[in-house]
Amino acid sequence: MTLNIQTVITTPYEGQKPGTSGLRKKVKVFTQTNYTENFVQCILDANGAALNGSTLVVGGDGRFYCKDAAELIIRMCAANGVSKLLVGQNGILSTPAVSSLIRHNKALGGIVLTASHNPGGPDNDFGIKFNCENGGPAPDAFTNNIYQLSTAIKDYKIIKELQIDISNIGVNNYTIGGKTFVVEVIDSVANYVRHMKEIFDFAKLREYVSGKSTGKPLKMRIDSMNGVTGAYVREIFLNSLGAAENCVVHTIPLPDFGGLHPDPNLTYAKDLVETVANGDYDIGAAFDGDGDRNMIIGSKAFFVTPSDSLAVIAHYLNCIPYFQKNGIQGFARSMPTASAVDLVGKKLGKEVFEVPTGWKYFGNLMDAGRLCLCGEESFGTGSNHIREKDGIWAVLAWLSVMQHTGKSIEDILKNHWSIYGRNYFTRYDYEECELEPCNEMMSTMEKNITIASFIGKVYTRGDKSYKVKVADNFSYTDPVDKSIANKQGLRIVFEDGSRIVMRLSGTGSSGATVRLYIDSYERDNVLGKASEMLKPLIDIALEISELPKFTGRNAPTVIT
Numbered sequence: 053m054t055l056n057i058q059t060v061i062t063t064p065y066e067g068q069k070p071g072t073s074g075l076r077k078k079v080k081v082f083t084q085t086n087y088t089e090n091f092v093q094c095i096l097d098a099n100g101a102a103l104n105g106s107t108l109v110v111g112g113d114g115r116f117y118c119k120d121a122a123e124l125i126i127r128m129c130a131a132n133g134v135s136k137l138l139v140g141q142n143g144i145l146s147t148p149a150v151s152s153l154i155r156h157n158k159a160l161g162g163i164v165l166t167a168s169h170n171p172g173g174p175d176n177d178f179g180i181k182f183n184c185e186n187g188g189p190a191p192d193a194f195t196n197n198i199y200q201l202s203t204a205i206k207d208y209k210i211i212k213e214l215q216i217d218i219s220n221i222g223v224n225n226y227t228i229g230g231k232t233f234v235v236e237v238i239d240s241v242a243n244y245v246r247h248m249k250e251i252f253d254f255a256k257l258r259e260y261v262s263g264k265s266t267g268k269p270l271k272m273r274i275d276s277m278n279g280v281t282g283a284y285v286r287e288i289f290l291n292s293l294g295a296a297e298n299c300v301v302h303t304i305p306l307p308d309f310g311g312l313h314p315d316p317n318l319t320y321a322k323d324l325v326e327t328v329a330n331g332d333y334d335i336g337a338a339f340d341g342d343g344d345r346n347m348i349i350g351s352k353a354f355f356v357t358p359s360d361s362l363a364v365i366a367h368y369l370n371c372i373p374y375f376q377k378n379g380i381q382g383f384a385r386s387m388p389t390a391s392a393v394d395l396v397g398k399k400l401g402k403e404v405f406e407v408p409t410g411w412k413y414f415g416n417l418m419d420a421g422r423l424c425l426c427g428e429e430s431f432g433t434g435s436n437h438i439r440e441k442d443g444i445w446a447v448l449a450w451l452s453v454m455q456h457t458g459k460s461i462e463d464i465l466k467n468h469w470s471i472y473g474r475n476y477f478t479r480y481d482y483e484e485c486e487l488e489p490c491n492e493m494m495s496t497m498e499k500n501i502t503i504a505s506f507i508g509k510v511y512t513r514g515d516k517s518y519k520v521k522v523a524d525n526f527s528y529t530d531p532v533d534k535s536i537a538n539k540q541g542l543r544i545v546f547e548d549g550s551r552i553v554m555r556l557s558g559t560g561s562s563g564a565t566v567r568l569y570i571d572s573y574e575r576d577n578v579l580g581k582a583s584e585m586l587k588p589l590i591d592i593a594l595e596i597s598e599l600p601k602f603t604g605r606n607a608p609t610v611i612t
């Protein structure tokens with residue numbers, strides 16, 4: 053059959069502006085006539101001349117509309133001069149797997165089909181993002197260009213007749229305009245598993261997990277929450293590490309995640325938390341829909357904050373073969389993340405960077421060889437093995453630390469706090485608020501905290517007093533390319549180092565989600581209850597922001 057390129061006339065849609073990590077909207081928005089087509093064409097156009105003859109990776113977390121979107125993208129790439137596509141079988145690839153594949157195959161980039169931790173299904177969210185040739189999420193300048201293109205798009209190119217079956221692994225060759233176009237449908241997990249085996253000592257971990265080196269098998273509960281990690285988890289924890297079948301649950305990726313909200317936190321991963329709290333487990337872990345986030349809990353559901361998780365991994369990084377081989381460069385965290393890792397960096401004499409929220413801000417530092425480990429308070433941990441956060445990698449890192457120390461998770465944390473002190477941390481999320489009042493709240497608060505007289509102001513609750521040292525809307529200059537990211541969140545830093553941070557989410561698909569982050573450091577009082585320790589600062593934050601007045605909310609939807 054001759055394959056003809058069709059040019060289809062279209063008109064712009066409003067609001068195709070990628071947020072913290074790609075464009076996320078309801079499925080019903082994406083499935084409007086030409087909506088997805090428009091956005092995909094703008095992604096392809098944003099690559100300019102480099103697109104011609106290029107290789108791209110395509111895959112997503114298996115949520116509703118993922119497979120249709122993958123097939124559409126294949127038809128559009130065929131018409132836009134791309135030479136080769138690597139597509140996950142059935143359109144399935146975790147976000148870390150896409151990043152790894154882009155790097156391994158020296159591809160121009162990848163199109164990732166996911167709304168990550170947002171619920172899926174016909175009435176919920178879908179998302180598309182572009183990752184560049186370093187394997188990381190496209191930087192702001194790139195996504196701004198995609199958005200600009202989306203406001204002026206007039207047509208898109210497609211080969212509608214191109215027949216493709218992405219349920220079968222194999223190489224499909226087509227001839228388009230005299231040139232070969234290749235669609236290689238690949239095993240979704242093989243490359244990623246190979247990569248993990250290069251990083252960690254699987255032989256040692258297998259002895260530890262199966263109990264050969266300790267006399268008793270490790271009691272694990274790994275919860276994929278019906279997201280994309282299911283297939284990866286089975287191959288890694290069951291087949292490669294020899295864990296028992298009942299160590300993994302919810303391992304079949306479902307289009308609607310079986311109704312679960314695949315966000316690995318104490319609220320949405322309730323099943324895991326309750327099971328581990330009431331059972332006999334050494335470690336519990338959960339991932340989000342696309343597999344880049346992780347939550348770690350110890351025996352009896354002892355909670356490890358992501359900020360602490362990052363710091364502990366940093367402290368023990370040398371027990372992982374990848375870092376023994378490649379050395380340890382600097383560490384980094386997003387601005388709202390508590391600064392526990394800074395203390396480890398200081399002790400080890402490493403550079404520590406504070407970047408805005410979103411993994412895209414770590415990429416340049418990694419590419420420049422200045423950063424090897426980073427994390428976000430939102431359950432994101434990862435290293436320079438790829439350019440995305442990596443949920444399964446984080447669990448393997450924790451198993452390595454447990455194996456290396458021979459200690460329980462709780463004891464590892466207590467030991468860490470005794471060395472470094474403890475950063476108490478909590479995040480309050482107020483989900484799906486009305487947008488306008490939230491914008492007004494943020495601008496009012498910004499005005500109030502940036503007047504000169506705010507500095508030095510003292511807030512008292514009970515016997516605790518906090519004196520304002522710095523207050524601003526966080527702005528970041530990338531140390532490598534000097535690009536500037538403004539207005540990344542309101543920040544009040546007190547003289548004892550405690551912080552209140554407030555920002556609006558950039559990953560929601562409707563309304564506004566307010567995130568309030570509280571961070572407070574104690575050198576010696578390290579065994580307190582976080583909710584009690586942080587209560588005074590929460591009260592102060594609610595007073596300064598007037599959040600209840602603006603949002604009409606008296607309690608958050610999610611507390612971490």
Ligand code: VG1
Nearest residue numbers: 072073168169410428430557558559
């Ligand atoms: C949230 C998190 C942020 C994370 C982003 C993408 O963004 O706070 O730390 O990088 O999600 O994660 P926001 O703008 O909603 O606060 V994922 O796993 O959804 O790609």
Ligand code: CO
Nearest residue numbers: 168169340344
């Ligand atoms: Co995610």
